[in-house]
Amino acid sequence: MGKGGERPAKLMTASVHAWSEVTKHRSPNDAWLVCNNKVYDVSGWHEHPGGDVIFTSAGDDATDTFAMFHGPGATKHLDQFCIGSLDDESRNQYSTREPKSEEQIQFERGYRMLRNKLKGMGLFDSSPVYYAYKMLSTLGLAIAAAAVVATFNGSTWTDTAARSGAAALLGIFFQQCGWLCHEILHHQVFRNRTVGRFVGYFWGNFAQGFSVSWWMNKHNTHHAVPNVHATGADAQNGDPDIDTMPYLAWSKPMLRLADSAFSKWMVSRQHLMYFPLLALARISWLQQSVAYVLNLDETAGRTVKGAPGELKPVPHEKLELFLLGLHYAWYFGIAAMHPTFFGAFSFVLISNVTCGLALATVFGLGHNGMAVYDAAARPDYWKLQVTTTRNVTQDPFGFVHWFCGGLDYQVEHHLFPTIPRHNLHKVSEITKDFCAEHNISYHHTGMIEGTIEVLDHLKEIADEFVHSFPAM
């Protein structure tokens, strides 16, 4: 394989393939996928510029995920992988070989046309003024936190309380950096993807302490297959965001993985452990970021499934490491302004816990407790994204929208991840109408009600576990 993700062109053949043949190729080193009824062999293409998210489509239809992720220039790279096309019968079937009704065929055509309609309405275009405001106001949170710590540097109760408030404010700064970085790396903000990536390094590595490569690899995979269980240990088609064992099980099949005494203890009371775990989430993400870039351990996800010894690339490894180092320098620099070691430690703890709770509560609201699928039986792109996702109802003051970083419109974000946050409310009305027209459940609820749904779901799974293993 050559540089830049290119590889020698395959011979374009006129062969036709049935789904029964395509679905045999589901693992990274033996991966076929279908785009607009053409069959592509991407086996072992670990140099794919988007990383191994490509293998989430192995053995399946990638028409819509391809459209979701790529810029206009990517289609010209397709031909080199083409090995033929789907046979006539397969064109009107799901990859499960169930026939598609005429209604389903029209529905798929409809949602693809809807995407073009939204483009025509200019809803994929970002507002520089909006994002300049978001970036400056977010930076303001960190500057305010640092200023409070520098000003209230004594040992009175007032000083201590002010510094604790500053720590919580910094936690919210980290959360807001997370949202900004998310939008930048989904290419909502900058048309030029290289510019976006470098701005992403500032908000991700430097400001927030998360590695961009680690995050993109994990997050793009989540977008391709939300709430999906992989077809097997060698396949790359599961959602890493529900890969939360040995701590939390989001579906009954996951209970099989509770095979240690610790995991059994956790899962049987997971509804009680949910918030304590969320409080530690940022610490875990910081650790995974460093472990991913330096390839410190397997849990960081740098190794490539089905290709022992191969590592996923980190495009600007030294820059990523340097900026992660600078993150800790400024963060611990503020902590060091505290009069005592205990004060500095509390500052770091409070800011981490606040950020973990603030980010992970929103993540949980987005998908947890919604439908979960097996990869080999996932529905079409639109139904997969809508039925695995929950929206959060707005409040009159715009707090929910600010706090959730636009992910209150999680359904619309999942359907069209490159649409900027400030346009999602317009997309929402159109999406709701489209779902109603095609009889697809579109779920939205309040922030508190949604969190209760998540906890109820965890409890239901825990109860099932305790029922099956009464000794727990």
Ligand code: HEM
């Ligand atoms: C034969 C099939 C494919 C080819 C030739 C291909 C090619 C490319 C190329 C040239 C890029 C860099 C340019 C760009 O970002 O638009 C890219 C990026 C990417 N691709 Fe693919 N791709 C394929 C399939 C897929 C599939 C099936 C997925 C997801 C399931 C995927 C996900 C991505 C992602 C997430 C990126 C990174 C976009 C970013 O910068 O955020 N690709 N791909």
